[in-house]
Amino acid sequence: MVVQQLIPQPEWTNLSQRMIWHGRRICHARKPACGACPVAKICPSVGIGEMDKEKALLLVKTDKDFR
Numbered sequence: 001m002v003v004q005q006l007i008p009q010p011e012w013t014n015l016s017q018r019m020i021w022h023g024r025r026i027c028h029a030r031k032p033a034c035g036a037c038p039v040a041k042i043c044p045s046v047g048i049g050e051m052d053k054e055k056a057l058l059l060v061k062t063d064k065d066f067r
């Protein structure tokens with residue numbers, strides 16, 4: 001409900017896809033790469049994953065990891 005008020009309806013599907021890919025690439029369930037996360041400054045869960053930037057960058061998945 002809150003998200004619906006913040007995001008225009010035509011963007012809902014795009015937002016959903018972005019959230020999925022954010023989880024696949026950066027915010028992994030077992031080991032989030034918080035130190036490399038672009039939304040870390042506004043995330044209430046920041047710090048549950050690796051905070052060291054260099055170590056966190058090694059956790060980030062790229063296109064090559066999904067081929």
Ligand code: SF4
Binds near residue numbers: 033037043046047
């Ligand atoms: S800062 Fe938040 S959104 Fe980003 S990786 Fe950590 S837990 Fe996930």
